[in-house]
Amino acid sequence: MTLLRSARPGVGSNDRGIPEATVARLPLYLRALGTLAEGGVTTCSSGELAEVTGVNPAKLRKDLSYLGSYGTRGVGYDVEYLRYQIARELGQTQTWDVVIVGAGNLGSALSTYQGFGSRGISIAAVLDTDPQRIGSNVGGVEVESFDRLAEIVRERHVSIAVVATPAEAAQGVADALVAAGVTSILNFAPTVLQVPDHVEQRLVDLSIELQILAYHEQRRTHDEADGGQEVMA
Amino acid sequence: MTLLRSARPGVGSNDRGIPEATVARLPLYLRALGTLAEGGVTTCSSGELAEVTGVNPAKLRKDLSYLGSYGTRGVGYDVEYLRYQIARELGQTQTWDVVIVGAGNLGSALSTYQGFGSRGISIAAVLDTDPQRIGSNVGGVEVESFDRLAEIVRERHVSIAVVATPAEAAQGVADALVAAGVTSILNFAPTVLQVPDHVEQRLVDLSIELQILAYHEQRRTHDEADGGQEVMA
DNA sequence: TCGATTTTGTCCACGCGTTCACAAGCTCTT
DNA sequence: AAGAGCTTGTGAACGCGTGGACAAAATCGA
Incomplete structure (x- = not known):
């Protein structure tokens, strides 16, 4: 789960839109369908798809029902057809050019990631301010100067950017991104960015994820000590 | 937002527990308080803390109220005191030893990340199966053989592990982790892992995050073409 | 001392998300 | 042709999460 969704209210119940929670699961279904298709499976039921995605079958069917009635009762869903509908x-159906800012380990990991191409995402550029890194090659893309940001955003119609810089640099980078016209930011820096209302931010924080797991671990061991119940009266 | 929480039902409304949504925000508050403390701020109001964390003030106060009444009406919260309470x-109050599996770019990024120590997280080991990587050094930690997993988990009482391997290897790694006694897995591999009910999994998927942003971008441009409303009748 | 001002803690209402349960609808066998 | 057996799509109920609004409580100034 990402920690920050859009700042503006009302998103999640758009006019014709699909519920946010559903949107977050659709890519999961899409990938599972891809795996099934590779395995030669042509049809699958909500139960099977629910199994591999770890989602409740009823929830999955309701999710899919927001797209339309693409299943066949008594049979299930046509894998290829459903795949196309979710992708659409x-x-x-279009390819999104994305700019990655920060060519450190995380930026490199993102650039190297192979799965983007088949998901409508193309890396337009990897930018950095460090002269040592500029010109080097990460994941088949040459690292360019951060100064070229505005130019690249304009020329390649970039609306989505990834921030993979240290926390100290993140806000400055975000300001530059917004000024250049970027309207969606995926933020890996451990900071909440201050951006205008019309810019969507998703914060992915490795440390926070671990802290959440640690909280549950703590409660777990604590509960065991209590005997799992509250019979201390 | 992470896509998968615990598989077992009932988590999110624990006996004495704090709501899941709140737990996910507490680390955010904690970090903001740390920043304020560094800046010499000793007291802050819910409004100020809400500002920097991008959270609604009322929501923030409600979140904090689950911990107890640690504020002072008319004044606000004592930064250090609140910090301690959230941390606790x-x-x-204890340090969690975490094992990272996979010493590629992502594993390296995690190992290098400086913010863990101050958040009760310690990297017990970085493991890999690739002989080329074993023995190399990432973020001050020597990469060890994946074969040593069970041993390390036992000796250092590890209950939390991070999967930073390619998707193909992830399920095998997860099985080994579960067998070794790990009960919380932070999964960066683009797959939903099949794990027993008592094991908690959080899936962080870079590609999915981008797909969600792309969806909103698409809707945005689509809405503009429609004039923002549905007046086509 | 008392009133003005600030800010917390929480009641309440509302909306989103989840899940159950079942009717509708398709296929296959007899 | 008809019934048995699946599986979808969805109505309805419930619970969690959010945010407005306000009383309670603390400080400050006169």
């Missing part, structure tokens, strides 16, 4: 709904 | 609630 997610906007994967 | 999150289980940071």
